Amino acid sequence: MLTSRNEAGYLRTRLIETIAQAAFEGTLMEKIDRIPLELRPRSGDSSRCCVYKDRAVIRYRIMALLGHAVEEETDELRPLADYCLESLSERRRPSPSLTVLDIACSSCRDGGHIVTDLCRGCVARPCMTNCPKKAITIIDGRARINREACVDCGKCRQVCPFEAIAFRTVPCETACPVGAIAKDDSGKAVIDENACIHCGRCSRSCPFAAIMERSSILPVIELLKDGNAVAMIAPSIAGQFPGTVNQSVTALKLLGFSKVAEVAAGAEKTTEREALEFAERRSGGSAIMGTSCCPAYVRAVKLHAPEFAPLVSETPTPLTFTGREAAERFPGAPRVFIGPCFAKKAEVLETGAAEYVITFEELGALFLARDIDVRELEESLPDLRAGDGQAWGYASSGGVAENVARYIGGSGKNLTCPTVSVDGLDRKALNRLKAAAAGNGPEGLWEVMACEGGCICGPGTVGHPKIALKALEKKISEGLTEEARAS
Amino acid sequence: MRTVTVTVCTGTACYILGGSELLTVKEKLPKRYSKYIILQGSSCMNRCGERSEKNRPPYVSVDGEIYGGVDMERLVELIMEAVGGDVC
Numbered sequence: 061m062l063t064s065r066n067e068a069g070y071l072r073t074r075l076i077e078t079i080a081q082a083a084f085e086g087t088l089m090e091k092i093d094r095i096p097l098e099l100r101p102r103s104g105d106s107s108r109c110c111v112y113k114d115r116a117v118i119r120y121r122i123m124a125l126l127g128h129a130v131e132e133e134t135d136e137l138r139p140l141a142d143y144c145l146e147s148l149s150e151r152r153r154p155s156p157s158l159t160v161l162d163i164a165c166s167s168c169r170d171g172g173h174i175v176t177d178l179c180r181g182c183v184a185r186p187c188m189t190n191c192p193k194k195a196i197t198i199i200d201g202r203a204r205i206n207r208e209a210c211v212d213c214g215k216c217r218q219v220c221p222f223e224a225i226a227f228r229t230v231p232c233e234t235a236c237p238v239g240a241i242a243k244d245d246s247g248k249a250v251i252d253e254n255a256c257i258h259c260g261r262c263s264r265s266c267p268f269a270a271i272m273e274r275s276s277i278l279p280v281i282e283l284l285k286d287g288n289a290v291a292m293i294a295p296s297i298a299g300q301f302p303g304t305v306n307q308s309v310t311a312l313k314l315l316g317f318s319k320v321a322e323v324a325a326g327a328e329k330t331t332e333r334e335a336l337e338f339a340e341r342r343s344g345g346s347a348i349m350g351t352s353c354c355p356a357y358v359r360a361v362k363l364h365a366p367e368f369a370p371l372v373s374e375t376p377t378p379l380t381f382t383g384r385e386a387a388e389r390f391p392g393a394p395r396v397f398i399g400p401c402f403a404k405k406a407e408v409l410e411t412g413a414a415e416y417v418i419t420f421e422e423l424g425a426l427f428l429a430r431d432i433d434v435r436e437l438e439e440s441l442p443d444l445r446a447g448d449g450q451a452w453g454y455a456s457s458g459g460v461a462e463n464v465a466r467y468i469g470g471s472g473k474n475l476t477c478p479t480v481s482v483d484g485l486d487r488k489a490l491n492r493l494k495a496a497a498a499g500n501g502p503e504g505l506w507e508v509m510a511c512e513g514g515c516i517c518g519p520g521t522v523g524h525p526k527i528a529l530k531a532l533e534k535k536i537s538e539g540l541t542e543e544a545r546a547s
Numbered sequence: 548m549r550t551v552t553v554t555v556c557t558g559t560a561c562y563i564l565g566g567s568e569l570l571t572v573k574e575k576l577p578k579r580y581s582k583y584i585i586l587q588g589s590s591c592m593n594r595c596g597e598r599s600e601k602n603r604p605p606y607v608s609v610d611g612e613i614y615g616g617v618d619m620e621r622l623v624e625l626i627m628e629a630v631g632g633d634v635c
Binding site: 074299300301432435526527528 | 559560567574588590591
C-alpha cells in the first residue's frame with residue numbers, strides 16, 4: 061500500500077487546484093485544453109517516458125475531474141472544452157463509478173511468487189523442502205515454481221537465504237476487497253461495475269494513479285459562485301486541515317458556502333435510532349445487527365455477502381439525517397457533502413440526501429485555488445451543530461458502536477450492548493459476516509468499516525490518519541467540556 | 548550530538564500536500580533521537596507558490612534552514628544529520 065501522500069497524490073491535488081483556479085476565474089473554457097501543455101512544457105521533465113505521454117494522461121485526468129468517464133471517449137480529438145461545457149451546462153452529477161485511465165495503466169503482470177536471478181540453486185534448498193505443495197523443483201541449478209501447484213503461501217520467500225524469491229503483485233487487484241478488477245486482452249485494468257463497492261482503494265493503491273474517481277468540483281464551484289449552498293461536513297474533517305474544525309468552517313464560508321452543517325448532528329440521530337432498532341431486533345430474537353453508516357460495506361454485503369443483508373440496520377445514515385434537516389432549515393439551498401468517501405456519491409444518488417459530494421482532497425484544492433490559509437482564520441460556529449461532540453467519534457473505527465453502546469447503557473434500563481468491530485473490509489471480513497449470518501459469530505452490534513481505521517483513513521483524505529485521530533479526540537473532548545460548562 | 552528544532556510548515560498548502568504526515572516524523576526515527584528534537588508546526592512560510600521539484604510544498608526548516616519538497620525519508624535524513632554524533 062502506498063503512503064497516504066505521495067508524488068501521484070501531489071500531482072493530482074495540484075491539478076485539481078489548477079482547474080479550480082480557472083473555474084473560479086471563469087476562464088476554464090479558454091484555458092482547459094492548454095493545461096496539459098502548461099503543466100508539461102516541452103523543455104521540462106516528464107514523469108513517464110516523455111512529456112507527450114504525460115500530457116495525454118493529464119488530459120484524461122482532467123476528463124475525470126470534469127465528471128466524465130475516460131471510457132466514454134469516442135473521439136481523441138474532442139477538445140476538453142467540449143467536455144467542460146457539457147458538465148457546466150447540465151451541472152451534472154457524475155456517476156459514482158471509478159474510471160480507468162487506460163493509457164496510464166501499466167498493465168502490471170499477474171501476481172504470484174517468482175524466483176529471481178538472485179537464486180543460486182543452493183544445496184540446502186529450503187524453498188523446496190518447506191513448500192507444502194511440492195511446487196518447487198530445481199532445474200538447471202535454479203529453483204522453479206510450478207504455478208499450477210503454488211498457493212502463494214510465501215513460505216519459500218521467508219526461508220530463502222538469498223532473498224531470491226519475490227512476490228509479484230498487481231496493486232489494484234490486491235487492494236480490491238471484492239475481486240472487482242480484472243484485465244482486458246491487453247492487460248489493462250477493467251472494473252466490473254456490478255461488483256465494485258466504490259471503496260476507492262484501487263485508485264489510491266495504483267502507483268501510476270491510473271484509476272480515478274469522477275469529480276463534482278465543477279458544478280460545486282458554480283454553486284459557490286451562486287453563493288447559497290450548504291456544506292455538510294463529515295466528522296472526519298477533524299485533522300484534515302491545519303487549525304481547528306471551526307477555522308475550517310470559516311474557510312468554507314470564505315469559499316462561498318452560505319451555511320455549514322455538521323454531519324455529526326445527524327450521527328446523533330443515527331445513534332438514537334440504531335439503539336432502538338437493535339433493542340427491537342433483540343426482543344424479536346435476532347442478536348446480531350450490523351451498522352448502517354458505511355455505504356461501501358453496505359453495498360459489499362448486498363453484492364458479496366447477501367446472507368448478512370437482513371442483519372444490516374435499516375437506520376438512516378448520519379448523512380441522510382443531516383441532509384433532511386438541512387433541507388428543512390435552509391430551504392432551497394443546494395447541499396454539498398464534504399467527506400473522505402467515494403461510496404457516499406452512490407449513497408446520495410439513492411437517498412437524495414445531498415446534491416453533490418466532494419472529497420477533503422478536493423476541498424483542500426479549492427482552498428489553495430482561492431488562497432485560503434485555514435490556520436490564519438478566526439473560528440466560526442457551524443449553522444447546524446451536534447450536541448456534546450461524542451458523535452464526532454463516528455469518524456474512526458470503533459466510534460459508531462461506542463456511541464450506540466453508550467446510548468443503550470445510558471438509557472437507564474440496565475441494558476448492555478456487546479460490540480464487534482470489523483475494521484477494514486477484505487475477503488476474510490466478508491467471510492466473518494457470512495459466518496455471523498449463519499449463526500457462527502458473537503452476538504452484538506457489528507460495526508463494519510470498509511476502510512481500515514474508519515473514515516479518517518478514507519481515500520479522499522489528505523491529513524495523516526494519526527494526526528487526524530489526535531485532532532478527532534481533541535474535538536470530542538472539547539465538545540464534552542463545552543457541554544459540561546453549558547449545563 | 549545536539550538538540551535540533553524541526554519546524555514543519557502547516558500553512559494549508561504544505562499541510563495537505565504532505566506536511567501532516569511529516570508531523571509524525573518522531574515515529575520514524577530511532578527512539579533515542581526523540582529527546583534531541585523539538586518538533587513544531589508553523590504558519591505559512593510564503594513559498595508555496597513555487598512548483599519546482601526542490602522548491603515546493605511541503606516546506607520544513609531544520610534549525611532555521613528551509614527545505615522544500617520534503618518527504619518523510621528526506622526529513623529523517625536531515626534530522627539525523629543535524630543531530631549528528633553518536634546518539635545513545
